[in-house]
Amino acid sequence: MTADHRRAAVLCGIGTWLPPRVVTNDDLAQQLDTSDEWIRSRTGIRERRVIDPGTSTSDLAVEAGARALKSAGGGNVDLVIVATTTPDHPCPSTAPEVASRLGLTGVPAFDLNAVCAGFVYSLATAVGHIVAGIASRVLVIGADTFTTVLNPHDRTTVAIFGDGAGAVVLRAGTADEPGALGPFDLGSDGTNAELLIVPAGGSRQRGSGQPLDPADVHFRMDGQPVFRNAVTRMSESAAKVLAQAGWRIEDVDRFACHQANARILTAVARTLEVPEERVVMNVDRVGNTVAASIPLVLADAAAAGDIVPGHRVLITSFGAGLGWGSTVITWPDIDLG
Missing domain, CATH: 3.40.47.10 (Thiolase/Chalcone synthase)
Structure with a gap:
């Protein structure tokens, strides 16, 4: 088989972070008209992580991003993309603060809002930058504190969503490499x-x-x-x-x-x-x-x-x-x- 040496984006690091607070279905049943059986039968979910007061999306993104960078062997990146629907503020974008807190000051950084499809959209955007030669190494973070936009009395949404962050580092490589x-x-x-x-x-x-x-x-x-x-x-x-x-x-x-x-x-x-x-x-x-x-x-x-x-x-x-x-x-x- 002929090797494919086209420029591609290759996964070289991954990291995650979840808030420490666990909220079980039984916990929700004490606050809402619901039960563990009702939630599990409709969603398959038995517990979720929820941020504590004072925690924001950028906090989760920084933790996951740091772990992804460590997984990739450290070093800088040329671009930071944060996929989120729950930014710290409507303005400005959360990504520049995340980049700065990771020691990546001066690196281009922006948010991408495509909700639950946001991470895949962000991967595609990062791949485009790498294939075009605009960047050689990109940090992509998916982070949301979606519990902050839920109606605490709506059992149909409170039972489903949790908070968390996950990140990957992509580097320039070739299309025939594992991780492309x-x-x-x-x-x-x-x-x-x-x-x-x-x-x-x-x-x-x-x-x-x-x-x-x-x-x-x-x-x-x-x-x-x-x-x-x-x-x-x-x-x-x-x-x-x-x-x-x-x-x-x-x-x-x-x-x-x-x-x-x-x-x-x-x-x-x-x-x-x-x-x-x-x-x-x-x-x-x-x-x-x-x-x-x-x-x-x-x-x-x-x-x-x-x-x-x-x-x-x-x-x-x-x-x-x-x-x-x-x-x-x-x-x-x-x-x-």
């Missing part, structure tokens, strides 16, 4: 934006001239159509990226789907005909961590030996927007810390 990312499939459908939305806080609400409805500062989700769209969009996107990569479904050693809830993961895997034992999952322990979901599940699976060097991994994600994205990677031999 791509191809990618990305897409969106803004006609269904209202299915997952925080109505207030942006220019639409601020410029309306109408009094703020306190309920509008919280996240809202229309569960059934979200479920249908998630399964359809991730299944179609994953199939497209497999075709671009020239992989068959039987070539996939591990399937890393955005950890929305266990029922969605199972439905997507069934649609794609991925065997259950090849699906990696940690949603039961961390919930839906939004942009942190993909790096968290990859790192957890690698640490547990469920993903090993040489495994061909299919990655797919879906989130508000609506937005979705998929890619593939042959897992490299990297330091997991």
Whole structure:
């Protein structure tokens, strides 16, 4: 087989961070009209991590970013991308502060908001910078404190989401190396934006001239159509990226789907005909961590030996927007810390 020496972005480091506070289903049952059985049967989630007062998204991002840099052997990067929907402030971007706190002052840094698809979108953006020669080493962080935008009385959302961060370092390499990312499939459908939305806080609400409805500062989700769209969009996107990569479904050693809830993961895997034992999952322990979901599940699976060097991994994600994205990677031999 002819070697492929095209310039590519290669995964060379990974790191994660979760808030120390664990909130179990039984804990939620003491505050809401719910139960462990109700939550598990609908989501597969038994616990999630939640930030303590005084902690922000940048705090989680810095911890995960530092661990990813250490995993990659240290050194500087040429770009920092923070995928998040819960920045520290509406303005400025969170990424420059994260970069500065990591000792990367002067490095270009920006946020990318594609919600639960944000990490895959950020990977594609980083790959573009590397392939174009704009950067040779990029730190990509997915970090969200999504519990801060939830209605504490809404059991359907409080039960699902958790806080966390995951990061990777990508370096310039060649397309035939283990760890080379791509191809990618990305897409969106803004006609269904209202299915997952925080109505207030942006220019639409601020410029309306109408009094703020306190309920509008919280996240809202229309569960059934979200479920249908998630399964359809991730299944179609994953199939497209497999075709671009020239992989068959039987070539996939591990399937890393955005950890929305266990029922969605199972439905997507069934649609794609991925065997259950090849699906990696940690949603039961961390919930839906939004942009942190993909790096968290990859790192957890690698640490547990469920993903090993040489495994061909299919990655797919879906989130508000609506937005979705998929890619593939042959897992490299990297330091997991």
